[in-house]
Amino acid sequence: MNHRLVIALPLAALLALPVMAQSTSSSSDQSQPAATQQTQSAPAQSSSDTSSGNATGKAPLAAPSREGFWGRVNPFARKKYVQRQTEPIRDRVNELDELTSNNSKMIKDTDQRAQAGIKLASDKANEADQHALDAGNKATAAQQSAQQVTTRVQTVENVVSNIDQYKASNQTEIRFRPGQTVLSKNAKDALDQMATGVKGQRGYIIEVQGFSSGKGQSAITTSQKMAESVVRYLVLNHEIPVYRIYLVGMGNAPTPSTDETAKSKRISGGRVEISLLKNDLEQLSSNGSAPAMTTDQQQQPK
Secondary structure: OHHHHHHHHHHHHHHHHHHHHHHHHHHHHHHHHHHHHHHHOOOHHHHHHHHOOOOOOOOOOOOOOOOOOOOOOOOOOOHHHHHHHHHHHHHHHHHHHHHHHHHHHHHHHHHHHHHHHHHHHHHHHHHHHHHHHHHHHHHHHHHHHHHHHHHHHHHHHHHHHOOOOOEEEEEEEEEEOOOOOOOOHHHHHHHHHHHHOOOOOOOEEEEEEEEEOOOHHHHHHHHHHHHHHHHHHHHHHHOOOHHHEEEEEEEOOOEOOOOOOOOOEOOOOEEEEEEEEEOOHHHHHHHHHHHHHHHHHHHOOO
């Protein structure tokens, strides 16, 4: 009997040790909130100093002042004991995850807004460049038009100042036998060649001068009739307006010589001199048609 008691007492002591350790841990857990409250009720200055380096803005977790009979490692700890010990850590980890997620969203939103702003600025810059290019093209076109107008005005001024000045362009001479006023075939061919070159032109006149041998009014009348036969042929056969033809019967007037040293001499028989005189109106018409063609080409769709 005594032998059994000696064996049972040590066994009972061994079984009581875990219970005492668990109770001691429970009492330390109960004392932990009090220590935490004391830590939180510390002066504001120390709290701000400890929380200034934290992302959550809270004070760091304080280690428990007492950790039980077994120290930091309790081989007989229960599940609830472990949960109570790790619950503050889980809360802080969750808060850090939430802060990290919010920061990621803010960074992404900021990047998207920055990219949108950069794209908008680039589009505005491209639009401004296009407007500047269009304005430059319009300015160049306006300058070209102004130059054309200036050239045109200068040409018109020159033409107007020289409107009454005609220059000899072509000259033909037709011979007549004495007492004859009818045009020969050679004379008609010469008139046809001259009249063909003036069709559709402007700014020209035709000067017809008749010369005849003889004396006095008889020579003047003969030369007038020869000149009239030339004018009649040009008007009827080539439809040259009468107001462009100037006729004069010179009679037996002396013919100017081409040699200045030689004297003027009278003619024998009869002849008619036809001179084609032009001013600058034809040149003005040809210059004015070029800008019009350019304008028509610019208006054509590309």
